[in-house]
Amino acid sequence: MSNKDGKPVLMRVNGELTDLGAATVEADQFEFVFPEHPDALNVFRHSCAHLLAHAVVELFPGVQYGVGPAVENGFYYDFLTEKPFTPEDLEKIARRMAHLAKQNLPIKREILPRQDALELFSRKGQFLKVELIHEKVEGESVTVYRQGDFTDLCRGPHLPSTGLLKHFKLLSVAAAYWKGDEASHSMQRIYGVVFPTREQLDDHLGFLREAKERDHRKLGRDLDLFSIQNEIGAGLVLWHPRGAMIRYEVEKYWREEHLRSGYELLYTPHIARGELWETSGHKGFYSENMFTPIEFDHTEYQLKPMNCPFHLVVFKSRTRSWRELPLRWAELGTVYRYERSGVLHGLLRVRGFTQDDAHIFCTRDQILEEVKELIRFSLNILKTFGFVELDVFLSTRPENFVGDPEEWDLATNALERALKESGVAFTVDPGEGVFYGPKIDIKVKDVLNRSWQCSTIQVDFNMPRRFDLRYTNEIGDIERPIMIHRALLGSLERFFGILIEHYGGYFPVWLAPVQAVVIPINDRNAAYAGQVRNNLNQKGIRARLDSRSEGMGRKIRDAEMEKIPYILILGDEEEKNQDISLRIHRSGDQGKMALEELVHSILKAIEEKTFAKKVQH
RNA sequence: GCCGGUGUAGCUCAGCUGGUAGAGCAUUUGAUUCGUAAUCAAAAGGUCGACGGUUCGAGUCCGUCCACCGGCUCCA
Numbered sequence: 001m002s003n004k005d006g007k008p009v010l011m012r013v014n015g016e017l018t019d020l021g022a023a024t025v026e027a028d029q030f031e032f033v034f035p036e037h038p039d040a041l042n043v044f045r046h047s048c049a050h051l052l053a054h055a056v057v058e059l060f061p062g063v064q065y066g067v068g069p070a071v072e073n074g075f076y077y078d079f080l081t082e083k084p085f086t087p088e089d090l091e092k093i094a095r096r097m098a099h100l101a102k103q104n105l106p107i108k109r110e111i112l113p114r115q116d117a118l119e120l121f122s123r124k125g126q127f128l129k130v131e132l133i134h135e136k137v138e139g140e141s142v143t144v145y146r147q148g149d150f151t152d153l154c155r156g157p158h159l160p161s162t163g164l165l166k167h168f169k170l171l172s173v174a175a176a177y178w179k180g181d182e183a184s185h186s187m188q189r190i191y192g193v194v195f196p197t198r199e200q201l202d203d204h205l206g207f208l209r210e211a212k213e214r215d216h217r218k219l220g221r222d223l224d225l226f227s228i229q230n231e232i233g234a235g236l237v238l239w240h241p242r243g244a245m246i247r248y249e250v251e252k253y254w255r256e257e258h259l260r261s262g263y264e265l266l267y268t269p270h271i272a273r274g275e276l277w278e279t280s281g282h283k284g285f286y287s288e289n290m291f292t293p294i295e296f297d298h299t300e301y302q303l304k305p306m307n308c309p310f311h312l313v314v315f316k317s318r319t320r321s322w323r324e325l326p327l328r329w330a331e332l333g334t335v336y337r338y339e340r341s342g343v344l345h346g347l348l349r350v351r352g353f354t355q356d357d358a359h360i361f362c363t364r365d366q367i368l369e370e371v372k373e374l375i376r377f378s379l380n381i382l383k384t385f386g387f388v389e390l391d392v393f394l395s396t397r398p399e400n401f402v403g404d405p406e407e408w409d410l411a412t413n414a415l416e417r418a419l420k421e422s423g424v425a426f427t428v429d430p431g432e433g434v435f436y437g438p439k440i441d442i443k444v445k446d447v448l449n450r451s452w453q454c455s456t457i458q459v460d461f462n463m464p465r466r467f468d469l470r471y472t473n474e475i476g477d478i479e480r481p482i483m484i485h486r487a488l489l490g491s492l493e494r495f496f497g498i499l500i501e502h503y504g505g506y507f508p509v510w511l512a513p514v515q516a517v518v519i520p521i522n523d524r525n526a527a528y529a530g531q532v533r534n535n536l537n538q539k540g541i542r543a544r545l546d547s548r549s550e551g552m553g554r555k556i557r558d559a560e561m562e563k564i565p566y567i568l569i570l571g572d573e574e575e576k577n578q579d580i581s582l583r584i585h586r587s588g589d590q591g592k593m594a595l596e597e598l599v600h601s602i603l604k605a606i607e608e609k610t611f612a613k614k615v616q617h
Numbered sequence: 618g619c620c621g622g623u624g625u626a627g628c629u630c631a632g633c634u635g636g637u638a639g640a641g642c643a644u645u646u647g648a649u650u651c652g653u654a655a656u657c658a659a660a661a662g663g664u665c666g667a668c669g670g671u672u673c674g675a676g677u678c679c680g681u682c683c684a685c686c687g688g689c690u691c692c693a
Binding site: 084176181228522 | 618619620621622627628648649651652653654655656666684685686687688689690691692693
């Protein structure tokens with residue numbers, strides 16, 4: 001079943017992965033790489049992409065193959081074809097791949113003179129490859145890999161033979177542009193996964209199933225949290241009572257934490273005059289994402305895509321002293337951005353959303369401390385939601401930028417130092433900064449180890465200049481403040497989507513829309529059950545009474561499916577002793593206990609923002 | 618926006634080559650009063666995504682649009 005037969009599949013020579021068959025010269029360092037080694041996985045993927053192309057070329061004569069790399073979770077290969085592939089085609093292709101793998105064809109590296117390679121691919125009608133050689137290959141020799149009758153332009157390395165590719169699955173087919181260019185050919189991209197062992201493949205397919213089960217669009221409907229409907233419009237979210245409850249709790253926590261950390265809150269309108277967006281520059285560089293202006297009273301108004309201009313205008317509303325800085329202003333500001341129809345995706349990509357925005361106005365000298373504080377603050381809040389593993393990126397000056405390179409350096413150094421002094425590991429993303437300044441991005445990892453962009457911290461010299469912001473410094477001179485933009489959760493909609501998937505719909509008690517359900521076993525117990533429910537409500541616990549004329553089993557089942565953390569079951573025995581029987585979702589029966597004991601436990605879980613836990617007697 | 622796919626009851630899905638719509642779950646009502654994941658029965662529920670066309674007749678064929686899904690590109 002597995003490849004654990006002790007045979008190496010690659011070599012590492014002087015640190016570089018190479019084919020087993022490669023001629024070795026003067027190796028200072030040399031080791032064999034076995035299938036189980038993580039380095040081998042990308043090669044498995046890449047070789048499997050070749051196998052895919054091999055099968056497609058055999059089955060569909062006339063198809064041109066483009067590029068087929070290994071990617072994060074598997075591999076793909078792009079094909080230029082008259083007719084798009086159908087799901088049945090995929091099955092057929094997979095069968096052919098298995099057949100070719102079974103033949104255990106040797107995969108051979110060959111170096112051809114440039115001219116020969118060009119002729120070879122021209123003869124086969126593979127003009128995309130000819131294009132690639134012209135564009136990408138420098139020098140007079142071209143490396144190709146050959147397996148059976150199939151030859152592909154490739155740098156390698158590859159597995160020694162196709163026989164190792166046993167555990168793969170083709171997942172989907174989608175369109176992609178040739179070389180990512182919208183103006184170029186539309187290609188058919190086939191995605192697949194491959195692993196050295198059956199076990200790993202099964203694990204991965206299990207992961208995909210799990211991810212599908214957790215899809216926030218499905219859970220949002222099943223748990224009645226939110227909807228997005230045609231009648232309202234694409235990308236516009238309706239928060240149903242249960243989703244709204246969760247949002248309310250998130251917002252409450254968010255506000256409390258901000259007030260505790262020296263922020264003040266702002267509220268600003270959803271539209272503003274067109275001139276504002278000219279001053280801010282958004283009309284110029286952001287117009288693609290802005291909705292068409294509205295005109296009334298001979299004045300143009302614009303639905304806001306950003307909150308920052310409003311905050312700048314508040315800053316400008318009177319003179320500011322250095323003694324006031326830093327000013328930390330936060331707003332849950334709802335913005336509207338036009339997104340191309342094809343990119344909308346549940347709560348993760350919408351057209352109207354509420355940013356948990358904040359702008360910090362400070363002096364140059366304060367940037368470092370403010371950023372350090374922002375990092376601490378962000379990590380602390382993300383941790384509350386169970387996001388402990390993070391990927392942090394520092395994005396530096398892009399090619400197109402505004403402002404003074406010296407300011408850029410100042411800001412970039414401040415960000416870098418803040419990260420280092422905070423002891424946060426990070427990766428530099430060169431040239432990925434916003435045009436007005438460098439930024440720190442924080443991506444959280446959810447329970448399925450998937451990465452989601454949430455927080456962003458951006459230093460901005462540009463906006464304060466455009467709005468001519470000033471403050472008076474210690475010696476009475478006028479200076480321009482620096483602005484730091486930051487979103488922590490990103491947007492409430494997006495963050496909600498991430499939370500739903502992270503928790504799989506099983507929210508911690510403080511967020512659970514319904515925290516407890518009371519189930520009377522018999523109509524005789526209905527009055528007592530009502531009392532218990534009221535008692536819980538009075539303690540601030542969101543409890544519901546299930547008084548339907550249904551069996552207990554049914555009510556329990558429904559409560560479990562609704563993912564209600566605490567299920568209280570009351571029959572004659574409980575009523576007699578004035579206690580309750582507790583069931584915790586996913587954990588089952590917890591036995592009888594006094595109501596006060598349970599209330600205490602629930603309130604503690606709410607307070608500590610944890611999941612429902614077994615009660616300690 | 619682009620490429621491909623999809624759109625039938627609140628949800629999941631049947632509906633053959635055009636002849637006038639069906640199941641399970643959910644809902645409502647009635648019966649049932651039950652000890653840790655589905656009690657029984659009945660009823661109700663759809664201008665078949667929208668608009669236009671072909672046809673004696675369209676859920677089914679054609680066109681346009683809308684939305685959703687998988688991607689590309691872009692992004693909170």
